[in-house]
Amino acid sequence: MKGSLHHLCCAVQRNCHISDARHGTDYGLCTYLLKMREYYRWENGLDYGASLANESVGEWLTEREELWDSLSEDDFVSLPLRDQVFDPFDVDTINDQLEPFGLVYSAGHGSKNKPLFFLGHLERREEPGGASVWVAGRELARDLMAPAAMCQGDRIFIRRESFSRLLWEKLESWRWQRPDNALGRAFANYNFEDDLEAALDQMVEKELQESL
Helix, strand or coil: CHHHHHHHHHHHHHHHHHHHHHHHHHCCHHHHHHHHHHHHHHHCCCCCCCCCCHHHHHHHHHHHHHHHHHHCCCCCCCEEECCEEECCCCHHHHHHHHHHHCEEEEEEECHHHCEEEEEEEEEEEECHHHCEEEEEEEEEEECCCCCCEEEECCEEEEEHHHHHHHHHHHHHHHHCCCCCCHHHHHHCCCCCCCCHHHHHHHHHHHHHHHHC
16 A cells, blocks of 8 residues: 555646646746745755755756656546545545545635645644634645645644644844734744744744634
């Protein structure tokens, strides 16, 4: 089964690349570069506070845009799993197949009708108020746009790792001038200076508990 999951992960990531190839130019230049910078960090498994070498990021960016150019006309691929193939938007069926392996998958459309895909480890499921909330942890495949949460009918997918990255980006922006605002006061409740990773985990968990 391990090989099957590897092929599934590769297929999901390919669909992510195809979507990015079609929609990567939807952003303004500054937003695009910031998102690509964090995408590079995720893909290379780097800590949030790790320094990024401009040359390495630049080379990766060039290679990624060349890959997107080669995929821009491709159709999304079916997802292979357990000797079957599934339409990449058949979310319910795919999650039924993945449940024994502790994984969660989502596919849908986001801002500007951009197709979104992700595959990750399932941390937990909850059913508050009749909704089905799926909380994902470490992500195995994702695209450039990585929303912290997505809603499909009565099912809500919360992407804990993407939530952490969103907070990290806001923390970085806040640190430029450190204004005395609500965001700064929220950050002050956590030990970001001494243990960035733990502080982000704690802040995400608190926000999750308050929202569920």
